[in-house]
Amino acid sequence: MSLIKRFGYYFGGFAIGLVILAFFLNGKKASCDYGPDARVLKNIRTKTLEYSAEATAFISLKGIDTTKINYILYKGDVNFSDSDTRKKPCGVxxxxxxxxxxxxxxxVENCDKTATIQSIEFID
Structure with missing residues (x-):
């Protein structure tokens, strides 16, 4: 069997596999959150989000929309060196x-059922 036919069979099977996967995973909320940042942010987003008095005051003072806060929780980066992940009862x-x-x-204080934004700050 020539090399061209092998590639043809391979890519034909690959395409059929992609169609089958698209059919079975269509409508499912499947995600690929394998990195530590993505797992933490997904965990925070799935919980009830609350704001501390300090965070609410900062939002009011600076005129920040909460959708921008939610965007950071969707696309942001977790700085683990500034985090206290093993704090009891809730990691920060x-x-x-x-x-x-x-x-x-x-x-963000990440508890079992809620995630509380403790403070917001602009980093210089």
């Missing part, structure tokens, strides 16, 4: 992102 994570061109940091 420092999530970095950008709001209106300014680097922003969120301190």
């Amino acid at each position: 994570y420092f999530v970095e992102g950008e709001i209106d061109g300014k680097d922003t940091g969120l301190s």
Whole structure:
């Protein structure tokens, strides 16, 4: 069997496999959150989000929309060196992102049923 026929059979089977996967995974909420950042952010997003008094005051003072905070929790980066992941009873994570061109940091307390944004700050 020539090399061209082998490639043809391989890519034909690969295409059929992709169609079958698309058919079975269509409508399912399957995700590939394998990195540590993605797993932590997904875990935070699945819980009820609350804001501390300090975070609420910062949002009001700076006129920040909560959708921008949610975007940071979706696309941000977790800074594990500034986080206290083993704190009992709830770990505290420092999530970095950008709001209106300014680097922003969120301190998020991640408990079993709720995630509380403790503080928000602009990073210089």
